[in-house]
Amino acid sequence: MHEGFGPAIRLAVLTVSDTRTKETDKSGQRILELAAGAGLGIAEYTLCTDDAEAIHSIVAGWLLKPGIDAILTTGGTGIARRDVTLEAVRPLFEKEIDGFGELFRYLSFAEDIGTKAVLSRAAAGTSGEKAIFVLPGSTGAVTLGMNRIILPEIRHILHELTKHR
Structure with a gap:
């Protein structure tokens, strides 16, 4: 339990894919599984296609939800033409957490991806008192991002965003 966040930090999870369903969404399911294992709650979970307006609308709506x-x-x-998640979400960042993407690419490079890590546009930022993480779609990338960066730091990040209360 973290002071100020009740029994669990509550996450909203969006999988962006033109082909996945909730039944075939291994990456989204992996986030849910790792979050639950760390004692985090899930407030929302949905999928949408690689459509910038749809992505932006869902994330912007979640930013307004207090839970x-x-x-x-x-x-x-x-970097493919249909990869528009960062373009859809970045305008919602009030502050970008540059170190997230830098560290994610470094860990990807060091662990097994090699120089292909330069193609990753993983990113994070803040909006109000909320943190936003933009992860690649592979299960390996989600596992790396969750285990090595997000889960170890999420409580600290949210503390920093809310300590002014």
Whole structure:
């Protein structure tokens, strides 16, 4: 339990994919599984296609909901034409957490991706008292981002965002 966040930090999870369903969404399910294992709650979980307006609308709506502390997206972070998650979400950042993407790419490079890590556009930022994490769509990337960065730091990040209360 973390002071100021009740029994659990509550996450909203968005999977961005033109082909996945809740039944086939291994990356989204992995986020839910790792979050539950860390004692975090899930306030929302949905999927949408690689459509910038839809992505932006869902995340912007979640930013207005008081029962959500952090938003995680998975998918649409590459360099292909249909990869628009970062373009849809970045305008919602009040502050970008540059170190998240830098560390994510470093860990990806060091662990097994090698120089292909330069293609990752994983990012994070804040909006009001909420944190937003934009993760790649692979299960390995989600596992790395959750285990190595998000889960160890989420309480500290949210503390920093809310300590002025």
